[in-house]
Amino acid sequence: MARTRRGNNVDGERESLFWLQFGVLALVILILVAVLWALITVSSLESGAPRTAIERNIRVLESTVAQDPENASAWAQLIRAQTASGDTAAAAKTVERADETLGTRRGPVGIEAARITFVEGDYAVALEEIDAALKIVAEETEAEKKSLAERGIAMDPDYTNEIAARVLKGEILTEMDDAEGAIDAYTEALEFSGRMADVLLARGLLYEEIGRIDEARADFNAALTYVPDYAPVLEALDRIGG
Template identity: 30%
Template sequence: MKSSTLLTITRVSIASLVVAVVVVAGLVLDTVMNPRNAGTPTTEGERTILVSERAVQAAPDDPEARSRLAAAYLSVGRNADALREAEYAIRLDPELGNGYLVKGMVERALGRYEQAVASLQQALGLGENETADWRFLLQMELAEAYKGLDDLESARDALTEALASFPEAANIYYERGRIAEQMGDLEFALQDFQTVLTFIPDDEAATEAIARVSASIEASPSLEASPAPQGSE
């Protein structure tokens, strides 16, 4: 994996997981295989919005349908529409974890980081029985929101929780290492960058990071080693 791929894989993962939250497979397949007219949406995002809007039209008081529509809007950058639908879903069902998850994602996209953290924490409390994909997405969003607040410690903790869902996610070790490096926790950062190479031996970004951090450690011989990063075993 090249470094550019490694640096963008987090966003790709989130986008694919949003689609997983949104898509009702049968409806999407029907839309793709049986276009109704020349005006039928052609992009995946447009098709997802179409089937999600139809689901809401068929069941306007279904909170899950509303949350799926919110996620569909978010996936194409229609943040105001996404926030409206997510809030509507929560009004219909205040215990809907997906509603709070999408609401938090929209708030993070809008730069409302404190609100995003609150919404995502609410989702976390309601999503104990959700899938590993769902928890991974939530923790990734939490990490980004905490980074927006310059709370690097909490961002690193969120990435550690993400690794609990996907312990072989090399990109998360890299991102966590970057945060540790910013915090000055160089031994921790070094171990995370080295872990990336156990999954992707020729990764350029991790190799460069190891050289950079190793040089910093050598320049500070009195630096005490930090505890081994959790999730690195």
């Protein structure tokens, strides 16, 4: 009987020792994992790894520009992404890099240069810059038309930059309290493509602001044709009695 109790005691001591060793080992493993995670995190931060969707997008666009440095649209997308992130200083530097790489100011880059100035609040200079960009864009559109005609291609040129420049001009003039000028800019943009619900909303709000309610209502209803559940438009129609 004594031997049995002694055996039980030995077994109990062995089991206690096992769990003690297991607990120590588990604690060591947890500490090592925590240290490794901290090292990885610090390394990522120091290496400038992207931490947000915006940073990842900028990194992708930087890679696109590196692979295709003659692509003015890619440069413009990168500049716009940097501006949208709030880093207008980086965006301005990218404008300089784009001009140096492309050898001249291109339309898409000019539009984004004006956007930087607009975001920074210098509306008068932004207006001058967007007007200069519009001239460049017009020349590029004309060159594309000529190229298509020479190749016997019966299609319209890409009016993306024509539209973007006029929409930005409308936004600038709106901030400058020039409702009529902004309406004209939005109208020109809509002549290239009338299916832009956001532009129709913007012009409609300006019409409403200056008391041209019938035209405002027409723009709001047109916007709903393309985006039937567009909340700001529905609110505007409710406000003016649509």
